[in-house]
Every structure is written in C-alpha cells, then in structure tokens.
Amino acid sequence: MTTYRCTTTLLAALSTAVVVGALLPMTPASAVSPSPAAPLDWTACGPEGQGQECAKLTVPLDYRDPAGEQIALAVTRIRSTRPEARRGTLMMIPGGPGGSGVERLTQKGPRLAQETGGAYDLVAFDPRGVGGSTRANCRLDAADRLMVTLRSWPAADGRVDENIARSRRTAEACARNGGAILDSLTTANQVRDLDRLRRALGERRLSAWGTSYGAYVAAQYAQKFPHRTDRIVLDSSADPDPKRVAQGWMRDMAKGAEDRFPDFAAWAAHADRGGLRLAERPEDVRPLFLALAARLDREPVPSTTPGVAVDGNVLRQALQNALYSDGAFSSMARLIKAAQDPAAGTDPTRRPVLPPALTGPLGDEDAAITVGVICNDVRWTGTVADYRTAVAADRTAHPLTAGMPANITPCTFWKTPASAEEPTRLTSDGPSDILMIQNRRDPATPHSSGLKMRAALGDRARLVTVERGGHGVYLGNGNACGDATVTRFLLTGERPERDTTCP
Template sequence: MPYTTRHTGVLTAVPAAVLVALAPSFTASAEPVPSPASSPSALSWEPCEGEVAEGAEPVPECATLPVPLDYADPDGPVVSLALSRLPAEDDRARRGALFLIPGGPGGSSLGDPAGKGRKLPQEVRDQYDLIGFAPRGLAPSTAVDCGLEHGDLALSALRPWPAPDGSVDGNTATAQRVADACARNGGELIRHIGTANNARDLDRVRAALGERRISAWGVSYGTYVGAVYREMFPHRTDRIVLDSNDDPDPERVARAWLAGHERGVEDVFPHFAAWASKPGNPNRVAETAAEVRPLFLRLAARLDREPIPWPGANPEELNGNVLRQTMLDSLYRPGSYPTLAKLMLAARKGTVPPAPPTPPKAVLQNVAAVGAGTLCNDVAWPKSPALYEKDVAESRAAFPLTAGMPRNAMPCAAWPYPPRRAPVRITDRGPSNVLLVQNERDAATPLAGARKLREALGGRAVMVTVNSTGHGSYLADGNACGDATVSRFLSTGERPARDTYCR
C-alpha cells in the first residue's frame, strides 16, 4: 500500500533496495523499444557495477532481458528488465535458481543476491543461483514516471490520511490529481504495470535462464507476486517461500492490503508501548505502557489543530498525519521505534528534529508511479466518495490509531484505465510446494491477512507462525525456530507436517 521507507505490502516508499535499483550499472530507456520478443532471449552476464556490487565478494553478475510491453502483443514493443545473479557455490550440489521477489509495489531485489542472499545458510547458497531483479517500470529496468507535484510525493500524502475532521475531500482531489498526472506522463508503460505481468516477466526470466522450474523467496508484496506466479505457472515452480504475507482477496486485492494496516498497527502498538515506557530507555515517552497510546492520540490531535513548522520536510510542518505516518513507518520493525519516540518527545515540547533525509526526487517519482500503476491496474476500485466517507468514519471509530486511512481512497479511485482482466484468484489447485512464514505481530502484512492466503492455498501450503514483531520474518528477526524451518525446506524440501508455531 502506500509508501513507506521499507518494502511494504502496499505502495512501498523508496526502500533501500530501490536506491540500489538505480545503480549506474544499467541504462534504462524511458520508452519501450520496438523489437520481437516472442521467444526467450539469451542473457549476457557481466560483472555488476555501482551499488549492486559495492562491497560484495564475489561480485554478482548483471544482465538485461527484453520482455513484451503487452503480452497480448508478444511481437510488439518491449521493455527491459534489469537482473542480477550470484551463481550457486557448489556445482555438484546445484539444484536451480532461487528468485528473490521484492516487496512493494515499488521495491527491487537487484541488491539482494549480494545483500540478504548472503545471510542464507551455506547449504542453500550451495544449491541455488540467487536471482535479483528490478520489476518492470522500476529503474534501472525501463522506467516509468508520473511527474507528480512535490507535495504529492510526501509520504503522508501518498498514504490517504483523511483530514482531521475525517473529511475525504482532500484525498479525493489528490487521487484525481495523481491519476491525471499518471495518464498524462506515464506513457503506454503505466497501463502495462501490474502483478500478472510481473508474474509473466518472471517466467520469461526463468526461460532465459534455461530453468525448467524455479524456487522463490517472496517478501511482502512479493508474496502476492509469488502466489500469482504459482497460480499461473504451477508446474514451473519448485520450492516457494512466502514471507510476510498479503491477503489475496480477489475482489479487493490492494484495498485489502491497505485495510490490513488498521489491524496490523493494533497488533504491534502494544509492543512499541512496552518498549517506549521501559525504564532506562533514553527515548522513554511515558512511565507505563498504558500511558503511551493515549499520549500518542493526544499529540496527534494537538498537531491536527496546531502544526509545528518543519523547514526542509515535506510537508514543511509536523502535523497530526505526519506523526501518524511516522508511527506507521516506525512500527514496521522494532529498530525504528526510536524514530517515533523522538518525534513524540519533540512534539510534546513543541519542537521538531532535523528534517528527515529523502531520496532523490527521481527515485520518489519512479516508485510512486510503479506503485500506483500496480495497485490501480490490478483491480477496479470504487469511484464513489460517499463509500469512502462511510468506510473512513467506521474505521476511525474502531481503530483511532490509524484514523481511517486504511479504508480511504487512493489514486485508483480516479484511475482512468479499467483493469484488462480480473485479478488472479489464488486456489488450492496444483503441487503442494509452498511454505508460508509469518510474524505474529506485523504492522504491514498482519497475521489475519496471512491466514487468508493460507486458507486460499489449502493443501498446497503449510504455514509457520513466528512469535516475533516486525515486517519480514525469515533471517530478519533472529527467531531460530522459524529460520531453521525455512532453511530446511529450501535445502531439503522438508516442510512441517502441519501448520506450526515458533515461540
């Protein structure tokens, strides 16, 4: 959903992986290049340069692959995909390719083979070529840009926070403005960005690699891409790990992901409150955990009424919705809790910290366009402002921390292009080769949504739920039980006999 500083479940906002995606080792054309693309292309691998390779040993390899702009016209214009690879470390043990599917929409995994891929246990690295990529539309793959106004690139604008009184009029105007800009500046590519095409692109990569089947580790939005690939190409899959899982609701798709934030925040906020009230914490905001929630709500309400000027930030004030957006971003992982606590302490004093650094404008524009194109092309969103007004009012009453944002209108409410086809429905048909791993407390992709994906997959999947907090589970939060379960599956194919819980 909307944009945060990590690979989230919806409209991600400029994760570090996206910055890596802009490394100068590739040249991305802004427009499709006419060329036949009806058969897979051979890949020409060269040592990566720039951030994709920085500090890596061995240096990963990079390549580009042309794929059809429109799969309904496979011999028409093409776009390029930027790829990276670390070959398996033991030729005798090699099993195949492990695709590292990024979150987002708007995340890249180009840096992952040399980054998080190096955290994989040796027996996994021995068996798999690690494959990263920048999805279509995201630089240095052929890039898309909507040319949004500066104010519309603010994180608190990209997520549809209602006005302090609950009005959605401003969000409706923003949705129309962003949709118009994407239609005006996004070219033909903006119409062909979406999850089904991401899955088709992955199968083109598979074929170009010469692999009969692929394994995958998808995180956040990458779990939906992985599930859709698994549905569209079931017999092209080997071992599939889905980590921090999106609700696959075929009627709502990204609307369900956005709505999940209200539950996810409620799941995680008590953990933050316990940390933020702990004696000895230099960023302690309250004496007891019970005081933290009402303090946050009071501060947000006060900033709604009396914003504090914040030079250099976007927007240039600390208002209630900026505090709420910071809360949401900070709950993605415990390591970010100090960011929220420090802002709460400053707001209580009527001050602000230095303006947070922001990625280059080109990165923000690119990520915003990929996110909007994916969410809005995947499924039709309701157009009626009255529906959003009703949903926002209900959400504000039940979940005051998120103030109605998770049920509000995004640019998709004004999107000018109808979906080309219905969303892919995730089913229980096909080989049983999926392992879901899910933290119990996850603000971005809550456990409730993961259970819906588990239910949709039926006997094709097993799920391990981990007693941990944060977004991203495998090799991310130090849970030895969860990590060992996933590593065993990737290296041997062995899964638990039934759904399990890791304490």
C-alpha cells in the same frame, strides 16, 4: 520430504485477458505462444567481493503482441560457488509494489547464500517500472508525491475533500502522461516476466522467496505455472481475495497497526530506555501518542528539514513506518520526545528529526509504480460518499491510523487500461511445494490476512507463525526457529506436517 498432490488441471497458460472497452477483438495474452528468451549477457556489478553479476532481460511491453515493442528489465544474480551442491535457481521477489529486486539481492544475497550453502544461484530483478528497468512517469506535482499525500491521510477534522481532489488529479495526470508502460504495470505481467526470466536462465523450474507483495507475486506464479515451481516461500502474505486485492491490503493496515502497537508501547515504557522512555506503563503510551498527534494537528512544529513541519499526519505516518521493525523504535521515540518539547517551535537545535522517507517527495517514477500496479490490478469499489462514511467509521475504530486505510485513492478515478485482466484466484490445485511464514503482529500484512492466503492454498501450503512483531520474517527479525524452518525447506523440501508456531 515434500509431498505432492496430483491435480487434473495444471495451468500451463496465463489467464485470459479481460478486455475493457476495446472496440476490436484482441488476442488474449494467454493465447500467444511465448517468444524465445535470449540468453543473458552477465557483467560484474555490486559490492566488491560479493560475486554479484548484472544483466538486462528483454520482455514484450504487451504480451498480446510478443513481437511488438520491447522493454528492458534489470536482472542480478549471485551464482553458487559449489557446483556439486547446486540444485537450481532461487528467485528473490521484493515487496511493494515498487520494491527493487536488485537492491534486495545486494542487501540479503550474501546472508541467503550462506544459509543455503551454495544450493542455489540467487537471482532477482527490478520489476517493470522499478529501479534499473524501463519506467513510467505520471508527471505529478511534488506536493502529490509526499508519503503523507500518496497515503490518503484525512484532514485533522476527518474531512476527505483534499484527498478526493488529489486522487482525481493524480489519476488524470497518470492517464495523460503514463502511456503504455504505465498500463503494463500489473501483477500478471510481473508473473509473465518472471517466467520469461526462467526461460532465459535455462531453468526447468524455479524456487522463490517472495516477501509482502512479493509473496503475492510468488503465489500467483505458482498458480499460473505450477509445473514450473520447485520450492516456494511466502513471507508475510496478505489476503489474496481477487475482488479486493490492494484495496483490501490497505484496509488491513488499520488492524495491523493495532496488532503491532503494543510492542512499541512495551519498548517505550521499559525502564532501560533512559531519555527515550515515554511512559512508566505500556498502557500509557497509546493515549500519549494520540494526544500528541491531536495537538500537532492543531499546532504543527517545524522539523530540521527546511519547509517540512511535523503535523499529526506526519507523526502518524512515521509511526506506520517504525512499526515495521523493532530497530526503528528508538528513532520513533526520539521523534515523539522532540515533538513534545515546548522549545521545538522556537529553538532550531531542538527541532524533531524526520526519517528520510518523510523529508521530501518520492521521485515521479517511484510514485508512478506505487499507484500503477494497485490501480491496474483491480477496479476499486466505492463511491465518494462511501469513502466519507468508511473513513468516519475507521477513525473511530482505529484512531492510530485515523481513517487513512479506508480512504479514497487515485484508483477510484483510474482509467482502466484496455489490457486489464481479472486477478487470478488462488486455489488448492497444484503441487504441495509452498511454505508460508508470518509474524503474529505484522503492521502491514496482519496475521489474520495471512490466514486467508493459507486457506486459499489449502494443502498446497504449510504455515509457520512466528510469535514476533514486524514486517518480513525470514532472515529479518532474528527468530532462529523461523529461519531454520525456512532454510530446511529450501535445502531438503521438508515442511512441518501441519501448521506450526515458533516461540
């Protein structure tokens, strides 16, 4: 069973807000007594027969003024059908920033309910700024909301002038149009909202399964409300260094792609791939991909989506997306094959088919959340000259990502909200109720970054390393050992005595 460490200090309050540029003293959010959370009014929703319910949770726009303007968060749950087996509530916390908890519960809830045998009510919510919750809008031009522009891919020759101009333009538009709701999009507020939801549910403690960015949110909740946690699963964690946070996560993507690409290369060189086989040997796939990306930098080819061409950066972004899951390898190989076809430029029937994420711009509200949280959480360091130098070095060290992870973003020019707070440092203080699980070859949160989360948590956590590739582990990649270890922890509290590995 889970053992607990005693600690002399339990962080019952939220961290003190660091007020930047305020003219008058302001009451920190941590000093405000929490206002009551009204009970939730549940109605049936979701796929028929799934037993899903939905509600709206009211939370303060600004926790320093709990009686002030309120916003609404979309909440959903699947209740346990076995009252005799129920032990509490398990929160599903999505990744992102920008992931929808409502969608995640709809997709994963039935499988999780089956795994846990009715031990939990399964609950999730759309964080502020996401899905059915109150949202922000920066009014960005459509061209600035494409995946390959929200991600700062340098020009074909490595120049970043266009990235600099776009980042400045995006930051200025968000400062002009985003308002108080955009300023409130922070990890700290998501953690506060999570605890308010706990109180609305009438729960003394919460269990949680957080994935990717959601793992960081869950870890922050465990740090700020250790006495409110039961069993916490951190799936695919990133480096929690409070000085870097999202800037460090972006930099890590270069290593993540290098760690993961050999899995795609081995798949694409396998003799059973038929018409999708890219090379006879895995070691030949990488030079083939890099040569094709360089050619598309010079000579883009039209895709089946009108007005959208496949250039080198579109191909590179498609690869980043595909590395998340083995299930996307076939569509990536098909895209490469089509882009190689000499007839692609002249015969519309031979044009490459792009994945949906690359066929058009994100919605403006979706774009706002993707930049809002990462820029509000911590000030990004570096001058424009620093980014030019970093991109040049990163392009040489990691050609698969061509300098994008080291490039400038709107955060460099971001107007820091008056309510800005320093990110909370994760420590080993608190109960030993955390289980981490991490793929060995993760393109977004590399295993080496997960080890930094593990080190920060000390004896509070145990780490299960799964010898697989991809992003997202539990109930995600078919590893029976990893799934069984997490399920056993959720049901019994039992963790491995020490960090362990699943083959």
